[in-house]
Amino acid sequence: MKIAISSTGKTLEEEIDPRFGRCAYFLIVNIENKEIKEVKAIENTAKAQSGGAGITAGEIVANQDVKAIITTNLGPRAFEIFDQFKIKVYSGQGKIKDVVNEFIKGNLKELSNANGPQHQGLN
Numbered sequence: 001m002k003i004a005i006s007s008t009g010k011t012l013e014e015e016i017d018p019r020f021g022r023c024a025y026f027l028i029v030n031i032e033n034k035e036i037k038e039v040k041a042i043e044n045t046a047k048a049q050s051g052g053a054g055i056t057a058g059e060i061v062a063n064q065d066v067k068a069i070i071t072t073n074l075g076p077r078a079f080e081i082f083d084q085f086k087i088k089v090y091s092g093q094g095k096i097k098d099v100v101n102e103f104i105k106g107n108l109k110e111l112s113n114a115n116g117p118q119h120q121g122l123n
Helices: 053-062 076-084 096-105
Strands: 002-007 025-032 035-043 068-071 088-091
Touching (some): 025 053
Parallel strands (some): 002 068, 068 088
Antiparallel strands (some): 002 025, 025 035
8 A cells, every 4th residue: 555645755764744734745555465565755846836736746646546645634635635545644644653553553633524624825
């Protein structure tokens, strides 16, 4: 199973970036038999958009054929994209390696709707 995590950097040692649409990277993590098998970092090219970053970021992640997303805050437009593609969304924060291990154990909360604001924009 492939999952995506909004990340501040390129490794599992980084922190989850709380802003999905404007995070620096997405880590694509392949999990097999409850173990992390592969990690790939993808730069989030949507982060500098003046508007619609969540939608574009959602499309970037959906195109990676992931089955789940882990982030802290997810706006309504990005959530709609994942709902359309039947991609589950989970809430997490902290060091990515720890959060992925909690995901593997089944301890993360699945979100049933957006939990972040629309337009958590550029600072």
